[in-house]
Structures are given as C-alpha cells and as structure tokens.
Amino acid sequence: MNAGEKIVAASVANNGHPFSGGSDFFQGGGFLLHARNFRILDINAGGLRIDGRSREEIVGRTHWEVWPDTEQAELGELMKRVMTSREAGSMEVRYARPDGRLGVFDINIYPVAEGIVVFYSDITQRNAVEQALAESEERLRLATEHAEIGFWDVDPVNDILIWPPRVKAMFGISPDVPVSMLDFYNGLHPDDQEKTSEAYAGAADPARRAIYDVEYRTIGKEDGRLRWVAAKGRGVFDDAGRCIRVVGTAIDITRRKEAEQALASQLQLTKAITDNATSALFIMDDKQQCTFMNPAAEKLTGYRLDDVKGRPLHDAIHHTHPDGTPYPRSECPIDRALPENNQEQGEEVFVHKDGRFYTVAFTASPLREKGETRGTVIEVRDITREKKAEQELRESEDRFRTMANNIPQLAWMTDATGWIFWYNRRWYDYTGTTLEEMQGWGWQKVHHPAHMQRVTDRFKLHLETGAEGWEDNFPLRSKDGEYRWFLSRAYPIRDDKGDIIRWFGTNTDITEQREIEAELRRANADLEQFAYSASHDLQEPLRSVSIYSELLDKRYRDRLDGQALEFLDFLRSGAGRMEKLIHDLLSYSQVLKIEVPDEEADAGEALNTSLANLSEAIATTNAKVTSDALPRLRVHRLHLNQLFQNLIGNAIKYRRPDVAPLVHVSAERERDGWVFSVSDNGIGIDTQYKERIFGLFKRLHTGDEYSGTGIGLAICQRIVERYHGRIWVESPRGQGSTFRFTLPA
C-alpha cells in the first residue's frame, strides 16, 4: 500500500499493532463490542486472530486491561470520545511492521446501545479486489449479526448498488425492492443532499480518496418518514487508480439523535439542579477519584474539580483527623459505599483547602448503571453551624439547669398537654422523690388530698383555655411528711408560630408569708376587738364623766367658786377630746371591715356629704371649698366621705390666722385609676414631716394651737391602701399644702 507508506508517521505505536503486540497479521477485519465501562463484551474471530490471545483472555475485561498502552494513546482518547459524545469516529493507526515496513490500521468506532463497537482492519495490503470483497463479506456478516449496522457496497463501474434490508429500511424501502444509486440520491433530505453527494464523490475520486464520513437525514421512499443515518466508507481502487468499489457502513441513528436531544435537555436539567443545589455533590469513579463536583462542592472544599483529579478524593479533602492524625482511606465510610455496594450515611470532619476542619453530614450512594456499580455519588452538607448551634443549645441548657437547680424555688416543665417531664433538683430535695415517680401527673402524690382535685381541675382548665400565666396556692408534702404552702406560677413557652410547646413553672414556699399574713389578720381582728371594746368600755365611764360634770355644773354652779368652775371646764373638755379620740380610733379600725363594693360610687356626692358634715366649720371660718367634676369609681362611698372629710377638715383646721381658707378638690385620670388632689392655702407642712403625718397619733401641733386626735390622716392612708393606692402631700414653702391620693377607677 504505497499511498499509506508515504505518510510519515507522526506517532507510531511502539508495538505496531494498535491492540496487541502486533506479532500476527490478520486477513479479515477485527471487531470489538465494548460496554460503556470499556469492558469487552464480544470479539470476532478476526480480532482474535490479530491479537493471538484466546477469547477468554479478552472478553469480560476492559479494553485497558487487555491493551494497557492504548488508554492514554490517541486510540483510547477516540474511544472515550465516541463513548461519551455518541458520535462515530474513525482514525488510522500507523505501526511498524515486523518486516520494518509501515503498517496502517483503519479503525472505525460507532456508538451502539451497549457502548461502542470498534472495527479495525489492516489496510496496508488492501490492494486487491478479492481482499476488499473478502472484507465486504465479513462486514456484511457482522452487519447482519449486529442488526443496527448496515453494510453498503457500490460498484461504480457497473453502477451496482448493494443494500442489505437494514440499509433499505433506512431509506424507507422494503427488503425485496431492488435499488439503484438513484434511490440513494433521491432518498436524501433536500438539506443534506449536496453535502452528502459531495462527500460520496470525494471518496470515489481517485485523486482525493477521501474518507466518506457523514450524517444525513433521509425521507422514506415508501413511508415518507424522516430518519437519521450515519454512514462511513471509503473507495477501493485498483492498481490503475480506478475506483472499483465504494464500501461502507450505515447506521440508523434516529433513536440516538432523539436520545441525544433528550439527553441534552436532561443534562441541562441535571446541570441546573446540581449547579443550584445547596448540598455539595461529588461523583467518584471506581478508583475513588472525583469526576464531578457541583459549585456547592467547590465552595465547600475550596477546590475545583481539576485540583482533585488524578488522586482519590479522600486524599484531597478527608486525609486528616481533627486531632492531626492521618485518616486512612481504608477506614473512610464514604469510600466503603462502592466496594460494599451499600449506601453510607453519617457525619465526618473534612479538611478545607485552607487547612481548617469542618463537620459535614454525608450520604454516599453507589452509582449503578445497568446493574454494574460504576462509582459513588456523595451528597454533603456543611453542618458546622448546626454543630455549633447544638453545642450552644447544650451549653444554654446546662446554664438553665444550673440556674434552675439553684433558685430557691421548686421548678418544673411540662409539655403542651401539662405532662411534666422535668423538675429541678430542689423539687427532689424537698419532696424526696424521683423523676420516675413524679413525671407526668405523678406530682399529685405529694399534694394534700384535700387540695389535689381542686389544683388538678384548675390546672387542666387553664391548659384547655390556653391562657397566659397560671397561678395557684397549695400545700406540698416534704420528705419529712410535713406540708408547706407554695405559691405556684407557670408561664407558657411558645414556638415561632405562637403555639404553646411547654409550660415552665415555679413553686415558691409561702408558708412563712402565710403565717405572717395570718398573724396580721389576727392582729387586725384584735385591733377591731379592741376598738369595739374601746367604743363601749372606754366610752362608758367617759360618758359618766361628761354627764356628771355637766350635772355638777348645772346643779352646783352657784355654789362653786371660780377656780372650781375652771377645773370643771378642764374636766369637761378633757372628756370631750377623749370621746373624739375613741370615735376616730373606731373609724380607723373599721376601714378594713368594709368590703370593696361591686358598684361605683359618685365622688361628687361623697364630697357634698362631707361638706354638709363640715358645714359648721366652713361657716365659722368663712372657708371656700370648690371642686372640679369628680368621677364615679369603685370605692365605698363611706370611704370617699371619710377621705374628703378628713382632708378638707384638716385644710380648714390648719388655716393661716386671719386668712379665710380656700380649698380646691380635683381628680385627674392616670393609667389605671384616678389621682385626687385637695389643695389649700393653709400653713403648709414642713418637708421633714411629710411622711410622719400619716402615722397613728402623730401630731405636729399642741391641742392649744390646733385640736386633733392624730388619727385623721392615718385613717386616710388606711383607706387608700385598702384600695392599693397611695397618699402623699406636697407643700411648697408658703403655698399651703396639696394632699394627693390615688384610687382605682
């Protein structure tokens, strides 16, 4: 083969033969069928003859195992390209023949459903028609074996076209219908006619001898269907340089074209998904090397795919434990997924390109294709922040528990249904119980039988209504069997949606407080009893003193001298003061006996009653009492009365000498009640006594200056405090005084 010999071999395979040692030449063509992982599924007799090894040594292994030096060579690259691109390819491989001459292999590779097929034939000696015919025979046979490939044969000299049924079908022609070259040209899609005819002409042209390698569309002669065909071929020339045959193959690639389109959109979709996935995605091949990383994976690891290629992914991103010791790949669960053909999940610590460690959650799944395990898909999520949040939550819970265990209260937590799942240490210390006994509704065991039902019912009702805070008082049994009283409060804890997920409760020991309160109640009762007795037992003898001194005065006035009459006067005024004192003391003690009324009282009316009671004092001092409109409020009328009467009475009593008293009463609304003011133009009160004046029996003046019992303001304070209000006085120097007090609306 002279033309081939002229070509200077740019790259000559060392061992001549593209697949084997090249020790043996073959007469027919070679044929190899590869799976997608380049495992050899079939080899024909010609191929075995060329290689010299047995079928068993070749079928079932990968191409690279059988012919290791082809993988990185031009041939290997082409095979891979056809495998992935699904586009047919061809090349010539030149080699040194044992006799020193240059040999040429013609190699044609086609994608097929299984993977690819490789046809190869030595074209060094292809100068004889016989040889071409022999090859043609062989190809025809192969084409029939592998139905997708049709072999065509043109004898341009005699204008004969040989099409097997397969090729006829590609042109929509029934198997028995005779065909000519006209059928070929007419069957081409108008858009592909020129290019295809030209390519064919090039192959048949002795001057060009081009490789015929085209893809074209056909319009079925009988069925009008559109089909895609990939055809390859070459001219066969005799020694005179005349084209005697044009032979080649044709494959119906319609399905492939459709599949390609579908694949293209599938790939686009997949790319869109992986590009936008927040999880890092990796694909490792069967050598645990990374063949794919999505953008999230690049961001996560700090590496690009090129950086991690050529070595196991583990060695790039997972090589070291956080403590600095090496992490052998044999121990890595991610790398176990493939060999054990098992999905692995877990948490691992990876090493970033910049050297820092980060915790990830991973799922490594073996990648199967047609039942064969081909690699590993790894999905990875950075959980460093989750880990940190988890840690912080743990710490926060620890802090909470430390706090909860050290507060003086008993504390507990329930779920949304009121089922208690936690108590603080003080609860156990106090009750001497365990969580097992107490959890859920177990707390009922330490409740007093007389209170348990009430407390349970109220708590359940509160849970049902979902109201805010819950509060109750009840006795709880201590480990010594003693019952102490607790004020229990619980607050709901809500989630983001506002639903109650927990209740947090505390129990405060109020036994002592209750004892103090009981004592206070007793003391108040004693005071009342005292006041009652005072009103009778003290008043009774006093009454005798008053009446008899009066009687004495009436009946014996004529017989008494001046001094005796003066003594009698002292006696009578003393008895009068004493009587007033007893009266006021009684009023003071009675303040708490009056219940807070359900109805509102009119403060204006109460003021009028007070003014009527004070009418004598008002008249004698020429006092002027004015007021703004006063509100209605839920305070007992008698209390309002006492307040006004005492304060206005004081305002008149503590007037400036020779100045007619002016008193003004007003009320202003504040947040949850009213502020009343009683202002006067009187003598005022020295700042240092502002607190003292509200004390019982506290007086600033002698009875000679201003008479009084020292109980009036104490009564006022007691009334105001009865309604949880307060009373105070403002007295800027020389401007009289203003008493203010607050009462609920």
Added chain:
Amino acid sequence: MTTGTSHLQILLAEDNAADIMLVREALKEQHLDCTLHVISDGAEAIAFLERLDRDPKAHGLDLLLLDMHLPKCDGEDILKRLRSTELNAQTPVIVMTASASPRDRVTAEKHAAMHYFNKPSDLSEFMKLGLLVREILTNKPASTDRKRGSAA
C-alpha cells in the same frame, strides 16, 4: 289592775351605778308613777324573771330597760329568757347601749326589742330616755298579766 301610769312595774337591768342614777333622773323628770326594780347582774335578772313566772300572784312587767352588757349573763341571754316566759313574753324592752357598734342593735332586733337607746354623753340627750319610756307606756296595749282575760 289599774291602767294609766300608776303602779307601773319597770325592771332596769343595769350595772353602772352612774347610769342607774341617770335613768332614775330621767323617769323622775317625766313624773312617772312606777316601781323601778334594779338588777345589776345578768344572772340575777334571769332569776328575777323566772321568779315572777313562778309566782301565781305576780303581775307582768310593764317595761324592761336593758343594758346589753351585764356581768355573768349578757343582754341577749336575758332577752331570750324574757321572750320564753309566760308572763313577760310580750313585755316592751328598751335596749340601752353605749357602744357605737351596730352589733347590739342587730342582737336586740332579733329578739323583738323594738326600742333602742344609745346612751349619749350629753345630759339633756340622756334625759330624753324619760320621754321614750312615757311614750311606750302610754301607747302600750292593755296591761299584760295572767288575769287580763278575766279582768277585761
């Protein structure tokens, strides 16, 4: 039995000598012709009422002036006993008290004491007791005694 104000039988249950004196003064001021029995002990007052009830010749009282706070038995005990006697179940009662507490008044009303006198600290006010007594005795229905039926 005579009617009018002569020979009126009044029981004063009072332990305060000063008040006994004042009651006498008040009655004297009204020139009431009466016999005033004074008893200053609760138990004695009850004994007196029971003695009257046992004595077939005894007349019913025309009025009981009762201080609610007596030694041994208090006013309520006396009122209760009084209302359960045969002779004096209908006897008018003036309850006298020095206390400002409404408690005594409530107790008194529970036992049908229609008249209530709050002992004042003022002489002229005290003397008004006499007027009250006169009013009650003048308006009271026919005298209460066992012979009422036959003597009518």
